[in-house]
Amino acid sequence: MLKIELDWNASDVSGAWFYPVLTDPLGNDYGPYPFYNSIHYSGCSKPQYFMFENPQPGEWKIEVGAWTGVTGVRNFTITTKTEKEIKMVKREVFMTHNRGIGGPSFVEVYLPEGDTFDTGDVKKVKISVGCTGVNCIKGHGAVTISVPKDKAHLLTDQIDTYFWNAFLCYGTNYEGVQTILTFQKAVEIIVGAFIPAWAGLAQTAMESILDMISWLQTRDYSYGSGPIGPEWTDIDKYEIYSFSYSTGSIYTGYACNRIEVTLPVKLEGRQDIPIHIHIAYTWWDGLYTTKYVGHEETITFKPKPDFHIDVASKKYFYDTDETAKVTIDVTNNRDEDTEIWLGVTFKDPEGNEYDIPLKHAEILKGETKSFDMKWIIDKNRNKIVSTARQQLGKPYEWGAEGPDSFDCSGLIYYSYSQAGINIPRTTAEGYYNNYCDHFSNIESLIAGDLLFVYNTSTSKIEHVGILTANNTVIHASSYYGEVVEEPIKSFWNRFGRIKSQYWPEEKTILGRYEIAVNCWKDAGQTDKYTDDLEWEPIFYVYNLDVVSPTTSSPAIVGDPSNPAEFNAKVSTGLGELGVCLLPTAFKVKIGGKPAKFQIYQIDLNGNYYFKITPPVQDTEGSYDLNISVNTGEISDYDLESNAVIYSTGGNIDVVEVIDRSGSMSGEKIQSAKDSAKLFVDLMRINDSIGVVSYSSSASVNYGLTKITSETIKQDAKNAIDGISAGGYTSIGAGLRAA
Incomplete structure (x- = not known):
């Protein structure tokens, strides 16, 4: 998540309506208008902010528009941050949209000082009601707050208010607005007196807004629900305060209003304290209708933990x-x-x-x-170490391999087998001599590798343990009589890693x-x-992995002096995060030579689709494909050996014949189609492809066509996808059609 705050002074802008538009590195626009991409936008008042759940990294552009037109263009660069770094307590709780005039109206309740407290602390609750365009928030509104008497007390003499209105203030600054408003002071928006509510009926000093308060108590809302429950009626257990505000009739025109009220609450005790809040206001759709809108929310302060x-x-x-x-x-x-x-x-x-x-x-x-x-x-290594840790405290027994007792090599066998690594049951010396690659120092090892004790007197390996990520060793010790984890001592003097052929391919x-x-x-x-x-x-x-082409399914690009383009698919594992890696972060090499490429698609699973133009090579043959990425934070590569074949061998004409009889239903027909499409992918420019299928009779699904581009291949694969199973089997009809 990213929050971008925008502020300015009178020399920056000359208008009263401010409409910033942000453009991300991919050219997508974000802003307050309906035809831009939808994001959280705080409104035209000052300051403004945008909030993005998954921002694109790279250079962004901001264009600030006002009533009189564009006032400036500025460039800036943002980078994504961790969720921890930008954790926010501000929460949007209600939003309505008008019918196309102006921007959205909103209600927000947030805790600027966080939600934890020590007994006796005074914490602030801030309520913001506003709109961002045509005056959607108009007329009168009311706020009701309820706090438990034995846990909290509202400090009514310290309530603070803030008001901003952009009506008729073109060419002036915020201070200038106050001289235009009909009120002597713009911040004096609270017209009701703060006194306890009796029997659920809020008291106010202004008869002109009694209809609003009365409506508040009737719970008759166009949107949302009214306040219900004892927290709004039980004055013996709750302090219940209601007050109203009025923006005045002058603000019913074209304006951007925001009303903010800060309520200080004194908190006592060492338990959770709920604060109940209800906000009501009138809302205009910008064209026809004025409606009553209400929102109720309970926020909870939590005592500071131990x-x-x-x-x-x-x-x-x-x-x-x-x-x-x-x-x-x-x-x-x-x-x-x-x-x-x-x-x-x-x-x-x-x-x-x-x-x-x-x-x-x-x-x-x-x-x-x-x-x-x-x-x-690494998942397998994690499983090895976590399995070994689960055996801590179990007794040492010579020759035992679990699950109730172990000797040193038995613990290795059990922990590795639980991780799916099929090594034989042998001795510590057997593992070192027959199943391990050897290293000269412990710094070359990683968690899950093995530490050995070599006895120089007997010239034998006599003990073995498992290295952890925290530089400890887990081993079944005859000295301690049980499985232990302890710091690494000097007698661990041989270092090994189980050979790669024994490790599973599970990723x-x-x-x-x-x-x-x-x-x-x-x-x-x-x-x-x-x-x-x-x-x-x-x-x-994350992990960068070349999905296609591969060593077993290479791309054939033709003449080394004039190779043809081919497509590649690369996975990253970053789909859930929503990170978009820019094309400039990637490099592609074939046979060690840089290759030009375009990224033509990125899907939600974090897969990237490349169209690669191979470099010219001196001779025919198979060449390695190396695709790498480096953003500073993310750096990885994958090399597929012999994944690109340069060859001027003669072109071929192929007609694929596919059995689509009823006996091929289900997985069989799908496997046949997948194999047929894979073969199409392997064909070269100027080869020819056709597709025939048969059941009781034969069909020409795709006539024999010379492959002049990737589009021809895709057309043939689409024809294959359209084949379905059913009927009897007439292989002769299929062969005659081919």
């Missing part, structure tokens, strides 16, 4: 072969020094959870202590990962202190 927790990843994007590095800051809000056991859990996009060993620490009153965590992203889960942190009172995790972090996004995992 511990405040902040989490931050060193990077926001990680590739699948990286180790995530996360810092956790824990602040002690309690009135005393406190001992904690910090528990950390990661969750992948499929909901699988991975626990990190507890961190034990004492945090002084008011102190913030930082904890650094490392976590391996790491791409997408958003989350983190949960708990401050436990004991190592057994039976009770915990309160904190303010549950599940929170912490980083995204």
